[in-house]
Amino acid sequence: MSHTSPATYLVWSIISCILLAFLVFHMWSFDRFKCLRWNNGSSGAFKRVMTYSYLLSVPLIMTYALGFTVIKYQQGFIPFEGQIIPMPQAMWPESARRAAFPLMLAFTVGWSMEMITHLEELCFWLFLVNAGSVQQDWFRSWYFRTWILGSIVAVTYMPLLTILTRGDPLKCEAYTFLGGSLGSMSLTLWFTPILWAFPAFLSSLKSEGVDTATIVRLTKFHELNMIRIVFRFVFVVPFVILGADGVRVHSHINESMLWTDFLTMIAAFGCCISSALTLVIFFPRSVEGEIAPKTPRASVSDSALLVRRAAATPRLADKRPLQLPARGQHLRPADRARVQGGVGWVRSGKVDTEVDALPRMPIAPMRPNRRRGADVEMGGIEGRSQTSLGRQPSGKLNPMVHNFTSPIDLYGN
Known part of the structure; x- marks a missing residue:
């Protein structure tokens, strides 16, 4: 990107x-930043690592873009062989050249953190699709060990590649882009078979009796992953082209401002859109869950209002017991007026008891056990999920499927 115009870095900065x-x-809408606390009770070491590694990559990339935007606009353009080109990095003043390497290193570290995120997703979805009921623990699987080893490699080779080639700024940039893009490209290519196999996986979930809410969540994540994979290709393919052209003896694409600006701007959109989709997948919001805690408080306040209104209603002079109608009959007009007033009298043994005639919530009907072929469908309360009260899973699926919420929210560890 040393050959690009200042507008290219401006686009990166804005996005x-x-x-x-x-x-x-x-994150504020998700849980008011509670997931960012180190001592959050629901977060274990794995979730902390995934949360902080992803969140660290965003400000590092933004710092890189903003820093080079300032430098590029300060240096401007120069005439060269009948053309107007951005000032080469070799002609920058000493202060600008000293700032270039830390900014490039920040971009490299941020990219390696993003590779950790992508590798975890790859290993997790492979585990979820392929693991059966025998292999139930993600943290003891080979997929988890592969993620640990790959993460160590990513955070090592990316900064090391930038440090070893820092003597030549153009080569440093070219090798950094080529090494990072090849690593991200390999992870993206490995992810495409998962997208191909996931519809069959969802069909197996339906046949196994997984509840609808879980299937809906997995379907939504599958669609988000398909969109995100497209933008990850948009992100890495331009850098593969620029990096491969930069390490060659005679550069052709990097010497054209049109192609360098076009490829780097396209990569900016792919990087930021895919990162935004990763955030949505890692921290999925549930609007229903966010609204649900407010509903009980509203219902309690409504009930209190009814009680106060009933208390303010004048009592009837007589204390005749409220005559409850028999089956199939209706309340008498006088009793109906007393019920609408909020106060009633019912007879309990020999004592008349005053009660508030507030509306009662309907009781959900009970469902008996039923035999369906070789399986037994368990009964329960109507309206409950199929997983808890419906047909039990046959044991071919990993139990984590039934409690799936996020690729990093695993058993709270």
């Missing part, structure tokens, strides 16, 4: 700032 603003808004 990365929008990504950071979306991140802040989403």
Whole structure:
């Protein structure tokens, strides 16, 4: 990107700032930043690592973009062989050249953190699709060990590649882009078979009797992953082209401002959109769950209002017991007026008891056990989920499927 115009870095800066603003808004709406606390009771070491590694990559990339935007606009353009080109990095003043390497290193570290995130998703979805009921623990699987080993490699080779080639700024940039893009490209290509196999996996979930809510969540994540994979290709393919052209003796694409600007701007959109989708998948919001805690408080306040209104209603002079109608009959007009007033009298043994005639919630009907072929469908209360009261899973699926919420929210560890 040393050959690109200042407008290219400006595009990167604008999009990365929008990504950071979306991140802040989403995390606030998710749980008011509670998931970012180190001592959050529901977060274990694995979730902390995944949360902080992903969230660290966004400000690092934004710092890289903003820093080079300032430098590029300060240096401007120069005439060269009848053309107007951005000032080469070799002609920058000493202060700008000293700032270039830390900014490039920040971009490298942020990219390696993003590779940790993508590798975890790849290993997790492979585990979820292929693991049966015998292999129930993600943290003891080979997929988890592969993620640990790959993460160590990612956080090692990316910064090391930038440090070893820092003597030549152009080669440093070219090898950094080529090494990072090849690593991200391999992870993206490995993810495509999962997208191909996931519809069959969802069909197996339906046949196994998994509840509808879980299937809906997995279907939504599958659609988000398909969109995100497209934008990850948009992100890495331009950097593969620029990096491969930069390490060659005679560069052709990097010497054209049109192609360098076009490829880097396209990569900016792919990087930030895929990162935003990763945030939605890692921290999925549930609007129903966010609204549900407010509903009980509203119902209690409504009930209290009815009680106060009933207390303010004048009592009837007589204390005749409220005559409850027999089956199939209706309340008498006088008793109906007393019920609408909020106060009633019922006879309990020999004592008349005053009660508030508030409306009662209907009781859900009970469902008996039924035999369906070789299986027995368990009964229960109507309206409950099929997993808890319906047909039990046959044991061919991993139990984690039935409690799936997020690729990083695993058993709270």
